[in-house]
Amino acid sequence: MRAGADTAVVVGTGPNGLAAAVTLARAGVKVQLYEANGTIGGGLRTESLFDPDIEHDICAAVHPMAAVSPFFRAFGLPERGVDLLHAEASYAHPLDGTRSAVAYRDLERTCRGLGADGARWRALMKPLMEHTDAVTELILSGPRALPAAWPAVLQLAPRALAHGTSLAPRQFTAEPARALLAGVAAHAMGRLPSLAGAGVALLLGHLAHGSGWPLVRGGSARIADALAADITAHGGVFHTRRHIAQLRELPPARAVLLDVAPKGMLRIAGGGLPDGYRRRLARFRYGPAAAKVDFLVSGPVPWADPETGRALTVHLGGTQADVFRQETLTAQGAAAVEPFVLVVDPAVADPGRALPGRRPLWAYAHVPHGNTSDPYELIRRRIERYAPGFTDTVLAHRSVTGAAYEEYNANYVGGDIGAGAMTPTQILTRPAPRLDPYRTPLAGIYLCSASTPPGPGVHGMSGYLAALSALRREFGVRKAPPLCPGEGAPGSG
Known part of the structure; x- marks a missing residue:
């Protein structure tokens, strides 16, 4: 041999x-x-x-895909001592003042919070939840899954066209529901609205009410x-x-x-x-970059709306129109004045990650590909806008520019974590x-x-x-x- x-x-x-x-x-x-x-x-x-x-x-x-991946489901993370922990809400999207839209793991609770758009949110998410195995299999296994995934295709296609094109602003009647879905679409890190963004929003959005958006204990x-x-x-x-x-x-x-x-x-x-x-x-x-700040803070983020604090993940992007504009500018290489920021407070789901007067906080902003600007002030101000007094809780921080992310991991070319x-x-x-x-x-x-x-x-x-x-x-x-x-x-x- x-x-x-x-x-x-x-x-x-x-x-x-x-x-x-x-x-x-x-x-x-x-x-x-x-x-x-x-x-x-x-x-x-x-x-x-x-x-x-x-x-x-x-x-x-935060690992919504690990919870549904055919590989990890076969591998058996829980059986190997890897605990996936959930918060009461998967994600939240603060709006100006004390308003916020919240995606609870409970679909009906989410719909009640969205008022007149609750029925539309239910109609969007519930059929995907009923076909979640086929949806995730299709997206994570590609053409190999097509023979068994036609129900998923039939559910995804019309929804992607409605929410991934110029029709997107017409799908809901009020801003909370519009912004709530737009924040998930921004995970695609590209121009919005787009079919790719809609696909990401539909996948992650329906998982938020099912298997959830968990993080790992420890x-x-x-x-x-x-x-x-x-x-x-x-x-x-x-x-x-x-x-x-x-x-x-x-x-x-x-x-x-x-x-x-x-x-x-x-x-x-x-x-x-x-x-x-x-x-x-x-x-x-390659796509836009993520510019990240790791914070050590003295306590929970003092969100203006306490309901925001029930979520493990928080999207800071303003209205649907704001998110679409910011993400499109960033994809075009132009720095947005108030870019999309994603915040994770691990101790919301894993209290063991915090000690008295000390807890980790994780945040990144979407910035142009290869951006070299220190993101600390940008992210700090963005959080402070929706959580007055946040700055006073910061004990220490570490910034990683978009360009520097490639030094950390060569696969993140120009800071593109995707x-x-x-x-x-x-x-x-x-x-x-x-x-x-x-x-x-x-x-x-x-x-x-x-x-x-x-x-x-x-x-x-x-x-x-x-x-x-x-x-x-x-x-x-x-x-x-x-x-x-x-x-x-x-x-x-």
């Missing part, structure tokens, strides 16, 4: 790289993982920044730890602080899976890529038009990052689907390995 014939190499240990490694290792493949940083996890890192007893999620904090790194423990239990080996500059630096392997953005692929593969594929990767578009612009074309063809989007023209080389389908989010599906492709083509394994604890090869977690 030639060297490396029973081995796979994974470069990058974000959630998709780890999911790929779990899948390969459980199929009996020897897996070697390489990570440029000193710790694994990519967007799933948790650190103590200001106080040794207070932990902050450095990137991803921090996001617990997901990475669970994945790593399973990989190690199945013989996988981690190599940290190993920056891979070129493919030839890797050991012999039958398959190499790269949890990297197209920019990283172009760097690592060098001149080995065919001209056509290289040009397509070079044309891959690893690629969410345009209709790129949603369907990311990272380049191919029947198998994970397989590259180089023999045995696969892409498995969020720049491949189904795209951004902590769901592990890009890595899982890439690993299944590699198992079929390189190892002749056509059956997906079992992922849950207690199943699979000897020594499973």
